[in-house]
Amino acid sequence: xxxxxxxxxxxxxxxxxxxxxxxxxxxxxxxxxxxxxxxxxxxxxxxxxxxxxxxxxxxxxxxxxxxxxxxxxxxxxxxxxxxxxxxxxxxxxxxxxxxxxxxxxxxxxxxxxxxxxxxxxxxxxxxxxxxxxxxxxxxxxxxxxxxxxxxxxxxxxxxxxxxxxxxxxxxxxxxxxxxxxxxxxxxxxxxxxxxxxxxxxxxxxxxxxxxxxxxxxxxxxxxxxxxxxxxxxxxxxxxxxxxxxxxxxxxxxxxxxxxxxxxxxxxxxxxxxxxxxxxxxxxxxxxxxxxxxxxxxxxxxxxxxxxxxxxxxxxxxxxxxxxxxxxxxxxxxxxxxxxxxxxxxxxxxxxxxxxxxxxxxxxxxxxxxxxxxxxxxxxxxxxxxxxxxxxxxxxxxxxxxxxxxxxxxx
Numbered sequence: 001x002x003x004x005x006x007x008x009x010x011x012x013x014x015x016x017x018x019x020x021x022x023x024x025x026x027x028x029x030x031x032x033x034x035x036x037x038x039x040x041x042x043x044x045x046x047x048x049x050x051x052x053x054x055x056x057x058x059x060x061x062x063x064x065x066x067x068x069x070x071x072x073x074x075x076x077x078x079x080x081x082x083x084x085x086x087x088x089x090x091x092x093x094x095x096x097x098x099x100x101x102x103x104x105x106x107x108x109x110x111x112x113x114x115x116x117x118x119x120x121x122x123x124x125x126x127x128x129x130x131x132x133x134x135x136x137x138x139x140x141x142x143x144x145x146x147x148x149x150x151x152x153x154x155x156x157x158x159x160x161x162x163x164x165x166x167x168x169x170x171x172x173x174x175x176x177x178x179x180x181x182x183x184x185x186x187x188x189x190x191x192x193x194x195x196x197x198x199x200x201x202x203x204x205x206x207x208x209x210x211x212x213x214x215x216x217x218x219x220x221x222x223x224x225x226x227x228x229x230x231x232x233x234x235x236x237x238x239x240x241x242x243x244x245x246x247x248x249x250x251x252x253x254x255x256x257x258x259x260x261x262x263x264x265x266x267x268x269x270x271x272x273x274x275x276x277x278x279x280x281x282x283x284x285x286x287x288x289x290x291x292x293x294x295x296x297x298x299x300x301x302x303x304x305x306x307x308x309x310x311x312x313x314x315x316x317x318x319x320x321x322x323x324x325x326x327x328x329x330x331x332x333x334x335x336x337x338x339x340x341x342x343x344x345x346x347x348x349x350x351x352x353x354x355x356x357x358x359x360x361x362x363x364x365x366x367x368x369x370x371x372x373x374x375x376x377x378x379x380x381x382x383x384x385x386x387x388x389x390x391x392x393x394x395x396x397x398x399x400x401x402x403x404x405x406x407x408x409x410x
Contacts, residue, residue, distance in 0.1 A: 006368075006387065010289035014296035021297060033295045041291030045284040049276050057272030059117030062250055063102075064268025065261055067095065069254030075101040082208040086189070086198055089129070089138040096125035100143055102246075107365075108151050119147060120275055120377045127378040135382040136375060142192045144374055144386050148330075149188035149393040150365030152181050158362050161341060167349035175220055176355075176404040177362035182216055184364050184397025191389040275377050282376025286368050290331045299327060318410065319402050321346070321353035326360045326398045330391060333366040356405040363397035 018034055021027040067073075075098040083090070083097050090096055099122035106115035122143060130137040136144075155177045162170035193200050200206075226234070254261045293299065307320045325339040343357035367390040375383060 007285065007289050010293045013298050014292040017298040017301055018296040030296065034292050037291035037295035038288050041287040042284050044291075045287040046280060048287075049280045049283055053273055053276040055272075056117045056120065056276050057269045060121060060272045060275070061265035061267075061269030062247060063099065063118060063121050065254045065259070065264045066102075066250040067098070067268075068259045068264050069250055069252075069257055071098070071250055071253055073098060081204050085202055085205050086193070086200075087139045087142055088196075088198065090126065091129065094125070094129065096122050096129075096139070099125055103143075104146060104151070107147065115147075116373070117272070119143075119374060123374050123378050124271075124275075127380075132382075133378075134380060136380050136384050136386055138196050140375075140380070141384060141386045141389065142189075142196070144370060145188040145192050145389045145393055146185065147374070148365050148367040148370050148390040149185040149397065150181055150363070151185040152177065152362060155362040158340075158358050161337075162344070162349050162354075162358060165341070165344045165349040165354075167344075167354075169350075171223075172408075173355055173358045173362065174223060176359045176401065176408050178216065178220060180359060180363035180397050180401040180404055182213075183400040184393045187396030188389060188393030191392040192385075195385050195389065278379075279373050279376040282372040283369075286372040287332065290335065290368070293331075294328075294335065299324060302327060316406075316410075318352055319356050319405065322356035322360060322402075325357040326402075329360060329364055329398070330367040330394045331369075333369055336361055336366070352405070352409055355409045356402060359401040359405045360398055363401040364394045367391060367394055 014034060018030045021030045073093075073095070077093075079101045080092060080097055083100060084092055087097075087100075099118055103115050103119040103122055106118060123140060126137060126139050126143065127133065130140070155174065158173065158177070159170045162173070190200070192198070200209075223234075251261055254264065303320065303323050306323060307317055310317050310320070322343050325336050325343060328339050329336040340357040340361045344351075344354040347353040367387070371383060371386060371390065375381075375386075
């Protein structure tokens with residue numbers, strides 16, 4: 001229901017802003033831009049779905065191999081004490097635990113191509129225990145919000161963009177992003193826990209959270225001792241090595257357990273095309289509404305309003321130039337990436353605005369895109385409080401990113 005109102009709201013606000021530009025400023029081209037944006041974003045949505053087809057086919061096939069080889073069950077047992085407490089709606093030992101673990105791990109390592117198919121597999125497995133097939137269950141919402149918080153250890157793509165645009169030290173945003181995305185994840189976890197009345201002050205939950213915190217701290221300490229070139233090299237190599245090792249591990253364990261690897265892969269891969277086709281209407285719906293919102297000028301209007309608000313209170317507004325990236329991030333990953341590149345191109349890769357934009361880009365994931373893809377893949381129409389908690393995580397990550405940018409770069 002929340003997504004329904006938000007979707008309609010994008011169109012209504014875009015219409016009001018566009019009509020105002022036409023009547024008061026004589027902008028006769030505004031509605032042409034808005035209509036053109038519907039075609040462009042619909043095409044983009046289809047291209048994204050088409051591009052996912054191959055990746056989904058590959059990774060759902062590998063997931064089937066891993067499942068029959070015992071990897072998923074092993075991961076499930078490892079994380080079961082923690083996940084059974086934050087996913088109380090899932091039965092103990094459910095296969096979704098393994099997929100959830102692998103998805104979150106892939107996201108942390110910046111392996112987006114691997115994370116999405118595994119995440120869709122997790123949603124499919126959770127849907128099997130969902131009593132209302134059109135309404136998001138509690139475990140689905142927790143999983144989705146943990147995804148939208150975008151916990152990332154290796155923001156390789158952002159560092160690559162910074163290097164291409166001439167940053168003297170492309171990796172200088174590494175620590176702020178790592179801290180900001182961690183705060184975002186904690187905010188998402190706590191917000192869902194409040195809605196679902198999950199008791200987080202539990203020795204097991206606290207032990208896992210403390211362990212993850214120490215791991216994050218150790219990674220921060222290690223990378224802070226490295227040069228820019230070393231960070232870039234290690235980040236890139238580690239991501240690819242880990243990804244290929246996962247593939248080899250799946251195949252090796254399947255062979256050890258005498259599983260027919262090829263047939264298992266084909267069986268799982270056949271699901272990939274079906275899932276890719278299924279998400280097209282959901283993706284078109286959300287991306288078209290976002291495109292119209294942007295084309296109308298509503299995003300610029302909102303940015304100017306926020307600038308005036310902070311100026312009225314005498315707050316430093318140097319970060320405002322990066323605000324389009326922050327506002328676009330929950331709506332469109334590619335749009336936010338474009339805003340980030342535009343900020344670095346306009347202000348400079350090593351400018352304060354450029355660094356804020358990069359930190360914001362890495363702080364959270366794209367809430368509405370994830371909702372459209374993940375819920376759409378299993379036919380969920382009623383999202384309940386998923387959007388609210390996802391936006392809470394986004395807001396916490398964006399605020400943390402801006403404050404950390406002031407701390408590190410201003």
